[in-house]
Amino acid sequence: MPIVGEGGATTLKKTVCLIKIQHFHPTAHHRGTLHSTPQQLHATEMKILIQSVLSLIAVLKLTAGAEQIIYAQVGETITLQPPAGTSPHLYLYWRSGSLELAWRNNYGGWGVTEEAAKKWVNKLSLSGGSLIIKEIQEEHFGTVSCEVNRGRDLVVDTVTYKILKLNVTVTPSTPLLPGESLSLICNADKPQSQRKPQTHWLDPQGRTQNCNQGQLTVKATGQHSGQWTCVVPYDRKEKRASASVTVIDLSPAPSRPQYTSKSSPLKIPCSIPDHFSWEQIKAKGIQGGHWHFVPKPGSSPISGHPQRLFSLSLGDSPTWLTNQNRDLDLLNKKPGDLTLTRRLGREDDSGDYMCTLNFENDLTLNRTVQVEVLQIFSSPQTELISGQQLNLTCGLGHPLPSDLRLKWVPPKTSSLSSAPTSDLNRSHFTIPAVGTGDGGKWKCELLQGETVLTWVVITLKIEPRLSVWMLVIICSVTVIVFLLLLLLVFILCRRRQRKTSRLRHRLCQCKNPKPKGFYRT
Structure with missing residues (x-):
């Protein structure tokens, strides 16, 4: 018990005296009730005594610290x-x-x-x-x-x-693979004469996880990787303790499709974060890996049927082997980087690309990346004559999400190059009569805000329209050339006939002497 000095003893004496005075010397209120019954006086004295004892306890507690x-x-x-x-x-x-x-x-x-x-x-x-x-x-x-x-x-x-003491344990020791069991235990000693604190866990995203007396067991996922926090509430305060959990997983897939076109590059990301070494991955019992491609329905004759593109061959030097050639290349040759690229996209690239790594105990890491292709359609064709109607359509083959928009960039010589911006932000527009200035490269951009996600280019060839006078001139020139050719042929034929006739008069056939032949006369 803490030491109480003279000052503390004086305070206790004064408190005890105060209790005695209150007990034996009734207040003015009590003096006004002298004619009360003994039972009433006894109840009043008990009430005063209880209040005094409570006051003494408060003073003792304050003095004791x-x-x-x-x-x-x-x-x-x-x-x-x-x-x-x-x-x-x-x-x-x-x-x-x-x-x-x-x-x-x-x-x-x-x-x-x-x-x-x-x-x-x-x-x-x-x-x-x-x-x-x-x-x-x-x-x-x-x-x-x-x-x-x-x-x-x-x-x-x-x-x-x-x-x-507050003790935090993680079982088993990390790193883990998604699907493995993760157990978190937060054990806080019970304060004397108090209930044991109702501890709980916060996951790396700060969300409260239901647990049983500080013990939490879950199937590990990539979102469980990071700092977990055990919260111990006590005395209107709380104590927080951290526990680190590491889960080996592929980097998150893009939240939206990857967009490409035959005019822009194609990149399909999939990789294990760099802070995980290949030795850690091998230690978890990797069995192999592969890439699959499922074409978008209607984009290919084999739509809906998975195609295996690459397979991971394990050994002293793990390598990716090509199963089906779509002119795709691995961005890096590292086993943990599965990113695919091509210099330009193709119209049949639309679909789902799935990268997978297989481990022991039927555990897998996989990601699916959706790819969509931006295309331009020209009607009736890309080669036109001045004055023809032109219909241009740009899109992904379905309505655009609300946060995406299109932007046309016509040739500088086109009359539409000075058109209002709203006219160039449509997926489809019509030019009633094209001119030669409309020929050249038309560019369609897919934007999110001001960021260009992909673009596609089409080249139009516009020939000038022939007028009536031009037709007359062309026909006249054609007739004149034809007549000149006839005249030339006639002259050549006449000259040849005259030369042949002259040769016949100078030669004769002789019967004697006997040998046959022609002789000069």
């Missing part, structure tokens, strides 16, 4: 503060049971006792009157008190700290 609860984990550093408002000109004595730990005098001097320094090696220090216990150990849990004295024997205030 307050008790505070402190929860700590083994290895944690805690700071115990003296009573609030303690003047630096008062004496402080820190004790653990009968062992004096540290002191501070009214001149600012302080120290750790020799006996405490031997028992609590390099664990104790004072800072502004507060006692600091570094890296608390099993033997340090218990009661520590701080006594405030005005002189050597005059006790001004006392505070007692009950240091209770």
